[in-house]
Amino acid sequence: MSLTRSDVEAIARLARLEITAAELPVYADSLSKILSFVEQLNSAQTASTEPMAHPLAGELQRLRPDAVTETDQREKFQRNAPLVVAGLYVVPKVIE
Amino acid sequence: MTLHTRSVAELAAGLAHKEFSAVELAEHFLARIDAANGALNAFVTVTAERALAQARRADAARAAGRAGPLTGVPIAHKDLFCTDGVRTSCGSRMLDNFVAPYDATVVERLDAAGTVSLGKTNMDEFAMGSSNETSYYGPVRNPWDPRCVPGGSSGGSAAAVAARLAPAATGTDTGGSIRQPAALVGVSGIKPTYGRVSRYGLVAFASSLDQAGVLAPAAADCALLLAAMAGFDPRDSTSVDRPVPDYVAELGAPLRGVRIGVLEEFLGPGLEAATGALVTAAIAELGRQGAEVVAVSCPNLPLSVPTYYVVAPAECSSNLSRFDGVRFGHRCREPRDLTDLYTRSRGEGFGPEVKRRIMTGTYVLSAGYFDAYYLKAQKVRTLISDDFKRAFGRVDLLVGPTSPTPAFAIGAKVDDPITMYLNDIYTIGANLAGLPAMSVPCGFVGQLPVGLQLIAPHFGESRLLAAAHAYQLATDFHRRLPAAYA
Incomplete structure (x- = not known):
């Protein structure tokens, strides 16, 4: 599997990652190597195999009761925010 | 005072006998x-x-007769465990300014046990790496040879314990990130069963693989710390609600009659000869102590690295989508619009290896490629897991090397991701299957340590720790210190 620069640009766009023009060929090369490497998975016979998403198949993930367990800590949490005005997270204008 | 040459268990005993105070130790x-x-x-x-x-609180608790087995023991936390009021960077520029607003359950439990946290240890960025070279804060050096890597991603924790800057340190292991650095710096490290230790408050990398554990000089130390860390946590939906055995009390279980399987797939061509010889000698020692040693094959295990490099990046690309420059983490200067805010904040905040993994994951999850890569890898994961199940039908423990070579030179593998990824060829299987596994020191190639890996069935930590402890009663590799830090 070989990825082109434009493939990498498309993936980077999907992943919301800025990649510089100089980095494009570097990622095209290393991502192609990784995809070629993982192609050996095709050697495994999996026609009748179930996919595994969780390492402890027998253990069901629990649901918790729909009850309030957290207290309001907005100010504490917002101390990590890049930009807050009047208790609101501020981002560039979204709707023109 | 040579306090640092003592194991955690010995330090705990010293505190209990009032040989020294917790303040003196800290x-x-x-x-x-x-x-x-x-x-x-x-x-x-x-x-x-x-x-x-x-x-000071630990000393006061002891004076008041309220001390537990770990009261006053200093430890360090990998900088991926959230620590309330202390920066939790995850080795990334993205979180360079992030002060965690809460404690991880592991941190909370170890605090409650009376441990004294010395600080946060360096690591590969977002735990993605096997050499600690991807950290935003620069590489960690191996105390045995500063030209070499300490392994990764828990490289700072491993180096801190090896140089006895801390008696023990927490780590996380997604594909070998506790065991491989433990092996490369000559300390003991355990990755428990998936679900045994809470993941609440760990910065997530690959949620179906991540598990928290601990690095310390001896297996007995790991038992002491794991006892405090393990157990059900309602705040982690994958935490398992089962009683925690008394790991310390069960350390004395003898090796006699324990069936140990030597994984044939781990002794093949990729294994460096001198490392292989030490591992073979260590297995022979287990046999001398009465373990019944047989050869075992897990034919799909060689596919664990390609399986991992589909599953882990896929989960990472989802998990790391939360870093958007809005609520916390790095934000670029003067974003033109929201898309620019996302892409530049992420482009600037993440390093090259993290970007590579996010893009790999984005690709294998994208429309048209999902079945060929992600679903296929999930099916091969089942095959690997079934191989282990069959093996554990015949044996109680599996053994082999932790890493194919001792520590390598800083810079030696940074240009080729595949070569770097293959470092974890022996450790990834346990993560894919959710099995507990540990690494213990089993000798030296030149001056560089080598690790023996032991793998147990789900929730088999007691047997794992007891076998490692029995081995360490007969050997002294885990007691050796790098000359510069003796």
Whole structure:
């Protein structure tokens, strides 16, 4: 599997990652190597195999009761925010 | 006072017998960090004042007759565990300014057990790496040879314990990130069963693989710490609600009659000869102590690295989508619009290896490729897991090397991701299957340590620790210190 620069640009766009023009060929090369490497998975016979998403198949993930367990800590949490005005997270204008 | 040459168990005994106070112990290790961290870069944050305050509380608790087995024992936390009020960077520029607003359950439990946290240890960025070279804060150096890597991603924790800047340190293991660095710096490290230790408050990398554990000089130390860390946590939906055995009491279980399987797939061509010879000798020692040693095959295990490099990046690309420059983490300057805010904040905040993994994951999850890569890898994961199940039908433990070579030179593998990824060829299987596994020191190639890996069935930590402990009663590799830090 070989990825082109434009493939990498498309993936980077999907992943919301800025990649510089100089980095494009570097990622095209290393991502192609990784995809070629993982192609050996095709050697495994999996026609009748179930996919595994969780390492402890027998253990069901629990649901918790729909009850309030957290207290309001907005100010504490917002101390990590890049930009807050009047208790609101501020981002560039979204709707023109 | 040579306090640092003692194991966690020995330090705990010293505290109990009032040979020294928790404050004296904390001061001793803080002084060692002060002297050595410039050279090793094992810590990214040292919390001296907090440590001394915790130590004073530990001494007060002991004076009041309220001390537990770990009261006053200093430890360090990998900088991926959230620590309330202390920066939790995850080795990334993205979280360079992030002060965690809460404690991880592991941190909370170890605090409650009376441990004294010295600080936060360096790591590969977002735990993605096998050499600690992807950290935003620069590489950690191996205490045995500063030209070499300490392994990764828990490289700072490993180096800190190896150089005895801390008696023990927490780590996380997604594909070998506790065991491989433990092996490369000559300490013991355990990755428990998936679900045994809460993941609440760990910065997530690959949620179906991540598991928290601990690195310390001896297996007995790991037992002491794991006892405090393990157990059900309603705040982690994958935490398992089962009683925690008494790991310390069960350390004495003999090896006689224990069936140990030597994984044929781990002794093949990829294994360096001198490393292989030490591992073979270690297995022979287990046999001398009465274990019944047989050969075992897990034919799909060689596919564990390609399986992992589909599953882990896929989960990472989802998990790391939360870093958007809005609520916390790095934000680019003067974003033009929201898309620019996302892409530049992420482009600037993440390093090259993290970007590579996010893009790999984005690709294998994208429309048209999902079945060919992600679903296929999930099916092969089932095959690998079934191989282990069959093997554990015949044996109680599996053994093999932890890593194919001893520590390699800083810079030697950074240009080729595949070569770097193959470092984890022996460790990834346990993560894919959710099995508990540990690495213990089993000798040296030149001056560089080598690790023996033991793998147990789900929730088999007691047997794992007991076997490692029996091995360590007959050997002294885990007691050796690098000359510069003796």
